[in-house]
Amino acid sequence: MLVAERSPTVNSGFNTGAENRKKPRKCWKRAFLIKTAASLIGLVFLNSLIQALVIQKNYEITRERSAIQALERELTKIRVEIAGLTSYDRIQHLAQTELGMKLASPGDYHRIVAAPVFDRNLPRTYNESLWSKFTAWLEGEGKTLANSP
Numbered sequence: 001m002l003v004a005e006r007s008p009t010v011n012s013g014f015n016t017g018a019e020n021r022k023k024p025r026k027c028w029k030r031a032f033l034i035k036t037a038a039s040l041i042g043l044v045f046l047n048s049l050i051q052a053l054v055i056q057k058n059y060e061i062t063r064e065r066s067a068i069q070a071l072e073r074e075l076t077k078i079r080v081e082i083a084g085l086t087s088y089d090r091i092q093h094l095a096q097t098e099l100g101m102k103l104a105s106p107g108d109y110h111r112i113v114a115a116p117v118f119d120r121n122l123p124r125t126y127n128e129s130l131w132s133k134f135t136a137w138l139e140g141e142g143k144t145l146a147n148s149p
Contacts, residue, residue, distance in 0.1 A: 084090065095101040 092103075096103075
């Protein structure tokens with residue numbers, strides 16, 4: 001029977017290959033852990049950067065909203081002022097005090113009857129026949145149609 005002796009290979013110059021298989025695995029695991037940790041640190045940094053930008057934009061939006069509300073209040077005040085300036089009572093008061101005008105009384109209104117105006121250049125049609133009146137009417141309509149756009 002053959003018995004093999006176990007001899008220490010650490011001190012010998014022979015390389016069996018078992019040690020070589022363990023080192024690349026450790027390097028591979030270490031590289032994977034470093035890449036994963038770097039990725040997580042990068043994601044955390046990007047997340048905090050995005051959160052800071054969101055907070056900044058939120059602050060700007062709040063500031064703009066307050067400016068809009070201030071302008072709306074000012075616009076409302078100006079509209080009320082314009083309504084007061086254009087009111088009938090104010091105009092009447094200014095006319096009475098500054099311009100010396102007074103309200104019209106019922107006696108101030110007069111009715112004027114308009115007298116009819118006769119044009120002497122128009123031809124007199126009371127002596128004409130029916131046919132001449134009809135042709136004059138057609139002639140007038142033709143002129144009207146010719147002058148219309």
